[in-house]
Amino acid sequence: MTLRLTGACLTAGCLALAGPAGSAAAGTDHPQQVDVVMKNSGFAFPHHLHAGWVTFRTTTKDAQGHTLQGFRLRKGHTLAQLSADLNNAVSNTPATAAAGISGVAKDALLVGGTAVEPSTAVSSTMPLRAGTYWFFDFNQVFAHQPLTFHKVQVHGDFEDAPLHFAAVVKQVETKNGPRFLAPESFNTDNNVLVENRADEIHELSFQRVKPGVTDKDLTKVFNGTSTTNPFAENGSRGLAPMSPGRVQVLHFDPVGGRYAMLCFIPDDKSGIPHAFLGMHRIIRLR
Numbered sequence: 361m362t363l364r365l366t367g368a369c370l371t372a373g374c375l376a377l378a379g380p381a382g383s384a385a386a387g388t389d390h391p392q393q394v395d396v397v398m399k400n401s402g403f404a405f406p407h408h409l410h411a412g413w414v415t416f417r418t419t420t421k422d423a424q425g426h427t428l429q430g431f432r433l434r435k436g437h438t439l440a441q442l443s444a445d446l447n448n449a450v451s452n453t454p455a456t457a458a459a460g461i462s463g464v465a466k467d468a469l470l471v472g473g474t475a476v477e478p479s480t481a482v483s484s485t486m487p488l489r490a491g492t493y494w495f496f497d498f499n500q501v502f503a504h505q506p507l508t509f510h511k512v513q514v515h516g517d518f519e520d521a522p523l524h525f526a527a528v529v530k531q532v533e534t535k536n537g538p539r540f541l542a543p544e545s546f547n548t549d550n551n552v553l554v555e556n557r558a559d560e561i562h563e564l565s566f567q568r569v570k571p572g573v574t575d576k577d578l579t580k581v582f583n584g585t586s587t588t589n590p591f592a593e594n595g596s597r598g599l600a601p602m603s604p605g606r607v608q609v610l611h612f613d614p615v616g617g618r619y620a621m622l623c624f625i626p627d628d629k630s631g632i633p634h635a636f637l638g639m640h641r642i643i644r645l646r
């Protein structure tokens with residue numbers, strides 16, 4: 361599969377040039393879009409999709425929000441195994457969380473999805489090749505409920521399409537721990553390409569911070585040397601966890617301001633959530 365990532369490709373001519381060779385059919389220039397309304401009672405989801413870039417545009421009216429998570433099972437692994445490992449991954453006991461997230465990484469290829477709350481729709485555009493995928497609401501994991509898995513069959517050859525994005529956020533591993541590489545500010549009229557370049561599962565959530573809060577302040581909060589609440593809101597939204605090597609294109613339009621980009625996936629050895637290991641970064645959303 362060739363991923364054609366066309367940065368700053370915004371003209372009609374560029375669209376035509378970057379479209380699939382020999383394809384004149386309407387719609388092939390754009391990723392497929394699926395609208396998903398996330399509810400406490402569940403959500404409706406398609407059973408079939410064409411291979412290619414698929415946009416999942418999610419909304420919810422539920423104040424606590426929802427997380428739409430997609431994955432493929434790895435060969436020889438089962439939904440029961442994954443459910444058990446997810447349950448362990450959200451444990452407050454670090455050793456259990458580490459074992460859980462390590463198990464999840466072996467059981468499944470996480471393709472991402474969205475975390476959404478009522479204030480803004482959140483879209484994730486992801487490359488899906490032919491195969492069987494499953495989607496569920498991560499809230500059920502936190503609630504220790506049986507997971508409702510939606511099975512999706514993805515068919516056919518990968519239909520490439522130009523992707524438009526104005527910025528890139530990378531999830532990387534450094535000698536100091538997992539980090540986000542990102543611009544200082546971003547105009548949410550545009551899309552942002554998010555790449556997991558690390559060797560562990562990562563997510564990307566955005567939580568608005570109080571005026572003047574810096575990454576140094578966040579470090580103090582996460583290492584326990586400050587008890588001042590840095591956040592201007594309780595909720596957050598963004599992209600659901602994805603496996604190493606995966607990409608997603610994020611589109612959302614939250615209220616403008618300064619946000620902390622955060623990842624709370626537990627480290628696969630220590631079980632400590634990545635934000636506590638320094639995986640936080642302030643960004644201004646315009």
Ligand SMILES: [Cu+2]
Nearest residue numbers: 562623625634
């Ligand atoms: Cu992470």
